[in-house]
Amino acid sequence: GESVGLHLPTLSVQEGDNSIINCAYSNSASDYFIWYKQESGKGPQFIIDIRSNMDKRQGQRVTVLLNKTVKHLSLQIAATQPGDSAVYFCAEKNRGDMRFGAGTRLTVKP
Amino acid sequence: GAGVSQTPSNKVTEKGKYVELRCDPISGHTALYWYRQSLGQGPEFLIYFQGTGAADDSGLPNDRFFAVRPEGSVSTLKIQRTERGDSAVYLCASSQQGGTEAFFGQGTRLTVV
Numbered sequence: 001g002e003s004v005g006l007h008l009p010t011l012s013v014q015e016g017d018n019s020i021i022n023c024a025y026s027n028s029a030s031d032y033f034i035w036y037k038q039e040s041g042k043g044p045q046f047i048i049d050i051r052s053n054m055d056k057r058q059g060q061r062v063t064v065l066l067n068k069t070v071k072h073l074s075l076q077i078a079a080t081q082p083g084d085s086a087v088y089f090c091a092e093k094n095r096g097d098m099r100f101g102a103g104t105r106l107t108v109k110p
Numbered sequence: 111g112a113g114v115s116q117t118p119s120n121k122v123t124e125k126g127k128y129v130e131l132r133c134d135p136i137s138g139h140t141a142l143y144w145y146r147q148s149l150g151q152g153p154e155f156l157i158y159f160q161g162t163g164a165a166d167d168s169g170l171p172n173d174r175f176f177a178v179r180p181e182g183s184v185s186t187l188k189i190q191r192t193e194r195g196d197s198a199v200y201l202c203a204s205s206q207q208g209g210t211e212a213f214f215g216q217g218t219r220l221t222v223v
Contacts, residue, residue: 032210034210034211041216042214042216043114043201043203043214043215043216043217044153044201044203044214045214046210046211046212046213049210049211089152089153093210096141096158096160096165096166096208097155097158097165097166098143098155098158098212099155100145100152100153100154100155101152102151102152103151103152
């Protein structure tokens with residue numbers, strides 16, 4: 001069936017560097033694509049979303065890029081900080097229904 | 111303000127028993143989601159409510175799982191004849207109608223022994 005997935009299960013970066021987390025999706029009918037951050041023992045927390053008719057959206061220190069041609073989504077985190085260490089999930093939303101991928105664990109080295 | 115509240119936070123039950131997991135969404139949120147998350151995995155979709163009705167229950171794994179939201183606010187996930195494979199963290203989330211930001215509770219860790 002249709003699914004949301006991720007290219008890499010783990011990512012380790014140096015504090016202050018930029019991080020790029022990738023996601024592949026297969027459901028072209030999704031209305032929105034969303035990034036969530038999950039810290040240990042907590043529920044996922046919304047970071048940023050992008051509507052399917054856009055290709056870029058910027059937030060505070062984060063940018064999401066959507067490439068519909070190759071069905072690829074990425075999250076860029078600028079000047080990564082230790083507090084950014086967490087598991088990051090992409091999710092796709094289709095008429096309210098929201099499905100998640102497997103996640104990427106980001107580790108920030110001091 | 112209050113976020114999404116899930117009770118209990120932990121539940122240990124014997125194989126074959128019945129359990130109920132409760133979710134109190136943010137007041138006014140019409141959309142409510144249930145997910146199941148195993149260690150090292152992403153949240154697995156179970157069911158999505160819009161108001162009182164289940165808009166999509168295609169993620170419920172079998173007929174032992176059932177969820178209700180009778181008044182369009184609090185929801186209860188019910189699991190009959192629990193099996194060890196049901197052990198996981200059960201997450202609930204709510205959002206405004208048409209909104210993309212879903213707010214998650216801390217989850218209920220269910221352990222079936």
